Amino acid sequence: xxxxxxxxxxxxxxxxxxxxxxxxxxxxxxxxxxxxxxxxxxxxxxxxxxxxxxxxxxxxxxxxxxxxxx
Numbered sequence: 001x002x003x004x005x006x007x008x009x010x011x012x013x014x015x016x017x018x019x020x021x022x023x024x025x026x027x028x029x030x031x032x033x034x035x036x037x038x039x040x041x042x043x044x045x046x047x048x049x050x051x052x053x054x055x056x057x058x059x060x061x062x063x064x065x066x067x068x069x070x
Contacts, residue, residue: 008032009058024048032058 001021008016008030016037020026028038039052055061 008037014058030058 001019004018004020006016006018008014009032014030014032016028016030018026018028024040024042026038026040027036028040029036036052037054037056038050040048040050043049055064
């Protein structure tokens with residue numbers, strides 16, 4: 001198993017860790033509340049798929065909180 005650390009937020013305050021194995025499964029998790037941002041696993045046909053819905057960056061999540069609703 002391999003573990004890679006990379007920045008997740010533009011200001012560098014949040015990191016993402018990518019855990020991967022020899023089968024091609026990858027788990028992406030942040031140090032901000034242990035949020036799972038991606039989980040890549042093979043489907044029944046052997047095609048890698050991300051099975052976690054959501055936002056790819058911290059900033060895109062923040063942007064989603066902005067609304068025109070009163």
